[in-house]
Amino acid sequence: MKPIEIDKVQEMLQEFENKEVYVHLETTNGAYASHINERAYNVGAYIRNAKLSFSKAKIVGNGRSYRVGLKTEIGWVYAEGLSDWVINEDKQLLLAGHDREGRLMVALEISEAPFK
Amino acid sequence: MEKHVVVIYPHPDDEAFGAAGTIAKFRNEGVPVTYLCGTLGEMGRNMGTPTYANRESLPGIRKKELIKACEVLDIDLEMLGYRDKTIEFEDRKEMAANLKGYLDKIKPSLVITHYPDYAVHPDHNAFGAAAIEAVAQMNPENRPTIWAQAFSNNHLEALGAPDITNDITPFFDKKLEAILAHDSQANVSLNLQRPNEDPAMDAKERAKLRLGVEQFYTWEF
Numbered sequence: 266m267k268p269i270e271i272d273k274v275q276e277m278l279q280e281f282e283n284k285e286v287y288v289h290l291e292t293t294n295g296a297y298a299s300h301i302n303e304r305a306y307n308v309g310a311y312i313r314n315a316k317l318s319f320s321k322a323k324i325v326g327n328g329r330s331y332r333v334g335l336k337t338e339i340g341w342v343y344a345e346g347l348s349d350w351v352i353n354e355d356k357q358l359l360l361a362g363h364d365r366e367g368r369l370m371v372a373l374e375i376s377e378a379p380f381k
Numbered sequence: 382m383e384k385h386v387v388v389i390y391p392h393p394d395d396e397a398f399g400a401a402g403t404i405a406k407f408r409n410e411g412v413p414v415t416y417l418c419g420t421l422g423e424m425g426r427n428m429g430t431p432t433y434a435n436r437e438s439l440p441g442i443r444k445k446e447l448i449k450a451c452e453v454l455d456i457d458l459e460m461l462g463y464r465d466k467t468i469e470f471e472d473r474k475e476m477a478a479n480l481k482g483y484l485d486k487i488k489p490s491l492v493i494t495h496y497p498d499y500a501v502h503p504d505h506n507a508f509g510a511a512a513i514e515a516v517a518q519m520n521p522e523n524r525p526t527i528w529a530q531a532f533s534n535n536h537l538e539a540l541g542a543p544d545i546t547n548d549i550t551p552f553f554d555k556k557l558e559a560i561l562a563h564d565s566q567a568n569v570s571l572n573l574q575r576p577n578e579d580p581a582m583d584a585k586e587r588a589k590l591r592l593g594v595e596q597f598y599t600w601e602f
Contacts (some may be wrong), residue, residue, distance in 0.1 A: 266435050295426045295500040301575055351435060359435050367432040368568045
């Protein structure tokens with residue numbers, strides 16, 4: 266993945282507007298968080314292959330960390346802390362945020378075909 | 382001497398971090414070892430150092446690393462096709478039946494797995510429980526011994542001292558080679574400073590201290 270280029274990502278997000286798409290949304294601090302540091306809490310959530318359609322998509326950020334909001338007919342999809350992006354060989358838009366050690370903290374991915 | 386050892390863990394790299402020294406010791410004695418690996422670690426957080434994997438490319442990368450680690454350790458590998466982070470939600474009985482199918486075929490004398498409830502990751506706890514259930518379903522006279530691995534912070538006070546302690550120092554280089562085969566996962570885990578560790582200690586010494594002894598509890602039915 267490479268650092269987010271906001272204009273290119275905005276353009277890609279709009280490519281998916283008003284289509285039926287599959288979304289992977291995830292955040293986690295890992296299964297070992299409270300094992301390694303007892304003052305930490307384990308948190309994580311993901312939804313894989315949520316099938317939805319959004320009418321509006323926007324990326325906002327300050328050059329290092331970005332937020333994405335997807336407006337659906339009856340709700341929203343939101344991710345914060347995104348820093349990297351790539352379009353992979355399956356034409357999926359992958360966005361992610363990593364910590365200092367390069368570990369994934371948050372991911373938002375959009376695809377026209379279901380994720381494997 | 383063991384006839385055949387089966388290692389049952391859910392993630393690529395569990396075998397390397399958890400039992401590679403013990404595995405290398407068995408292989409050194411000529412004992413065949415098979416690894417039943419539950420998932421491809423699809424939901425791992427470590428994306429390589431510096432980051433080169435992403436959520437979608439990670440499973441393929443980890444599959445290659447797993448195959449390489451098993452080559453390093455000279456062991457057979459079966460990939461069971463479950464999905465990372467979902468093991469505890471699978472039907473325990475179905476999973477145990479699946480594992481028992483492999484055990485009935487391989488007829489091991491020893492099974493190594495995680496100790497349910499004391500192995501930190503929910504996948505470890507659930508897969509260990511399924512492995513133990515698989516062995517429990519076998520006729521007592523055919524049952525392999527089970528070595529269960531516990532490493533939650535409370536395991537000593539809850540379970541007492543493990544009855545199997547393998548000083549794997551003679552095989553430490555082999556263990557490190559197996560760990561490093563899991564390139565995307567190895568570096569962060571090896572290098573990450575934990576709050577209770579001396580920051581002045583060099584990386585290999587720290588790894589030896591963390592990983593130079595492998596301990597197990599013999600499971601009592």
